[in-house]
Amino acid sequence: MTPIRARSTVVEAIRPPEPCVACEARVCSVCNALHPSDLDRLSAVATSFGVESGRTFIEEGALAEFFFNVTAGTAKLFKLLPDGRRQITGFASVGTFLGLAVSTTYSFGAEALEPMRICRFQRARMRDLLDEFPVLERKLLEVAAAELVAAQEQMLLLGRKTARERLASFLVARAASLCPLPDCNNRRPRNQQRVPLPMTRGDIADYLGLTIETVSRTLTRFRAEGMIDIPNASEIVIQAREALESLATGLR
Amino acid sequence: MTPIRARSTVVEAIRPPEPCVACEARVCSVCNALHPSDLDRLSAVATSFGVESGRTFIEEGALAEFFFNVTAGTAKLFKLLPDGRRQITGFASVGTFLGLAVSTTYSFGAEALEPMRICRFQRARMRDLLDEFPVLERKLLEVAAAELVAAQEQMLLLGRKTARERLASFLVARAASLCPLPDCNNRRPRNQQRVPLPMTRGDIADYLGLTIETVSRTLTRFRAEGMIDIPNASEIVIQAREALESLATGLR
DNA sequence: CGTGCTTTTGAAAATCATCAAGTATAGTGG
DNA sequence: CCACTATACTTGATGATTTTCAAAAGCACG
Structure with a gap:
């Protein structure tokens, strides 16, 4: 070391x-x-x-x-x-x-x-x-x-969005922030995009103004609804990008 | 007109x-x-x-x-x-x-x-x-x-502070933002400082990520606790600046 | 294969939001 | 100048989302 x-x-x-x-x-x-x-x-x-x-x-x-x-x-x-x-x-x-x-x-x-x-x-x-x-x-x-x-x-997220909207915004933003380089191999059509989450659930919670438990529960529910997949704790796969995006922008 | x-x-x-x-x-x-x-x-x-x-x-x-x-x-x-x-x-x-x-x-x-x-x-x-x-x-x-x-x-306020802490932060910040000019006559020792609120309760709520009712109730409670006075809806007088400040910084 | 951490899941509690009146306040027009 | 209307504010009762408390399940690492 x-x-x-x-x-x-x-x-x-x-x-x-x-x-x-x-x-x-x-x-x-x-x-x-x-x-x-x-x-x-x-x-x-x-x-x-x-x-x-x-x-x-x-x-x-x-x-x-x-x-x-x-x-x-x-x-x-x-x-x-x-x-x-x-x-x-x-x-x-x-x-x-x-x-x-x-x-x-x-x-x-x-x-x-x-x-x-x-x-x-x-x-x-x-x-x-x-x-x-x-x-x-x-x-x-x-x-x-x-x-x-x-x-x-x-501020809009922290002040006015629901827990679901916050997580959706977070995932969509993370996905968008991938591939700053055009030769990135993570350029799948719209869905199936793998999004690495190098931070813990606690970090996500502290970023979104929520608790660890709420983050975990919300992600679990997203998965149950078929919006994402969670192959392991530090990575999610977007399965329904449009649904996540409209959630993120506050469209019910 | x-x-x-x-x-x-x-x-x-x-x-x-x-x-x-x-x-x-x-x-x-x-x-x-x-x-x-x-x-x-x-x-x-x-x-x-x-x-x-x-x-x-x-x-x-x-x-x-x-x-x-x-x-x-x-x-x-x-x-x-x-x-x-x-x-x-x-x-x-x-x-x-x-x-x-x-x-x-x-x-x-x-x-x-x-x-x-x-x-x-x-x-x-x-x-x-x-x-x-x-x-x-x-x-x-x-x-x-x-x-x-x-x-x-x-962001810290919106993500992690309670309603009381948010209102306290808001009032303290408002008070501090007065008197950018040294010759301002609103330079009372520490307390009794008049703080004008040109915005509505709805605006304060939308700034602090709360509802109108919570803003109103919290201010009323501050008054009941002797921390502020509310001569009229668009002005408050700080009566216990230190108490407000420690609330604002998250010290219970 | 433990050990310790993170994550998930469940149940109960709490803060804050929503719904609903009622009360001031200000601006308008008679 | 005063009543009248509209708006803003306050207050109360109820409700819901999220937190808190608790414990089990996964996972990584030695």
């Missing part, structure tokens, strides 16, 4: 290598805004590191020293209440930019769901880079705007 | 006057990022107009032609489900920048709660302006990041 560095959530030794030019995550990240010839400027301020599954690499309330970019794996982002209640505000996978904090501290925590690889930038140095490449700033604004739209959609 | 223009949500004739230099809302808006000497460039692409109370000036799903900046009054921003269920995603008051859509259509609607004055910019022309003044883009990114943080906080 990889040795764990003391006083740090970082698992693998931090290494600047793997230049941005060679980064496979670049195409689906903000870094893609830069002209390839400028990528070495980015490499200069970035450091890449690995995070093992289950490890918290952003602590809510901690000093916001870095920006992050996910280059492999998936993380859950969450906020906590003092008594332990948790709301997952999103899942960050390849290409996701993290750390757009307003204050000097992170307003959310982040924990790896799978082994991850993450790129990080010192905020101060990033600022210089943004000054140098306004196109990067433009890209960040686009990303932030997109996240804002997603956040509003999630 | 002001004549209503046909085929438009605009009430008062659109007029370019009131140059940005003289705009009182500027200090608390993104426009403040520009150097005063550059403000005429902004004035050139902005048009100001009035909106009467209750009027929808952004239609969810409509072509996103403009950016908006609120210079007076308050609006509610919302998303709808096909059967009429509504989630208010926020309230926009003086200084709020609106319309950071990703797609070509607005992802939310906006309706005036009070008579408003709004400044609007053609998106295309705004883009030119952003190219010309990167500092404006920087400011927009800051605003978007701040809204994102607020949205995540609201």
Whole structure:
């Protein structure tokens, strides 16, 4: 097993290598805004590191020293209440930019769901880079705007949708988020689409504002109704996409 | 009464006057990022107009032609489900920048709660302006990041807080959002702070993911418990700020 | 093949929603 | 200026979805 560095959530030794030019995550990240010839400027301020599954690499309330970019794996982002209640505000996978904090501290925590690889930038140095490449700033604004739209959609879900509608929305969104790459082999016509669920039922519950039991029961009922199949706990297969979609949009 | 223009949500004739230099809302808006000497460039692409109370000036799903900046009054921003269920995603008051859509259509609607004055910019022309003044883009990114943080906080509220906690959070946040200006006369020590509620109980319910009845009952109970006073329906007075605050943060 | 975790399933309880009046409040027109 | 109407708000009784509590069943891992 990889040795764990003391006083740090970082698992693998931090290494600047793997230049941005060679980064496979670049195409689906903000870094893609830069002209390839400028990528070495980015490499200069970035450091890449690995995070093992289950490890918290952003602590809510901690000093916001870095920006992050996910280059492999998936993380859950969450906020906590003092008594332990948790709301997952999103899942960050390849290409996701993290750390757009307003204050000097992170307003959310982040924990790896799978082994991850993450790129990080010192905020101060990033600022210089943004000054140098306004196109990067433009890209960040686009990303932030997109996240804002997603956040509003999630508010609609949390505030006004039923448990069934929430689960349907979640499954449909997960299915849609697959295949960011066109050569993905998961391009079945409409149904029979396999949707991996790297998170636990508890995570899904905390994302949808429900309990574990309600998530489990609702999925079981979807299966009984023939809308999905559940080959194993961490994967579902969509059997009736249209039915799920109309449920998700609130059409009874 | 002001004549209503046909085929438009605009009430008062659109007029370019009131140059940005003289705009009182500027200090608390993104426009403040520009150097005063550059403000005429902004004035050139902005048009100001009035909106009467209750009027929808952004239609969810409509072509996103403009950016908006609120210079007076308050609006509610919302998303709808096909059967009429509504989630208010926020309230926009003086200084709020609106319309950071990703797609070509607005992802939310906006309706005036009070008579408003709004400044609007053609998106295309705004883009030119952003190219010309990167500092404006920087400011927009800051605003978007701040809204994102607020949205995540609201997800925590909608997903994990009880009705009492939601109302307490709402009142505390409203109280805190008063007095953006230091010379505000509403600076009572801690308690006895008058908090205006320009929105209806229905709006509060749709913002907090509750029903009108639950909002009303909860406020009544707060009053019975001596935490607030309700001189009239559109105003509350905070009597026990600390109690409200610990409720809001989830401390039982 | 245990052991510990996650998931599922069941029964009871609770919070909040729905249904239904009744009471203020504001705006309108006489 | 005042009654009248419409709307918003409050309050009560009932009901339902979801949570909580509890336990069994699966599954992964050593």
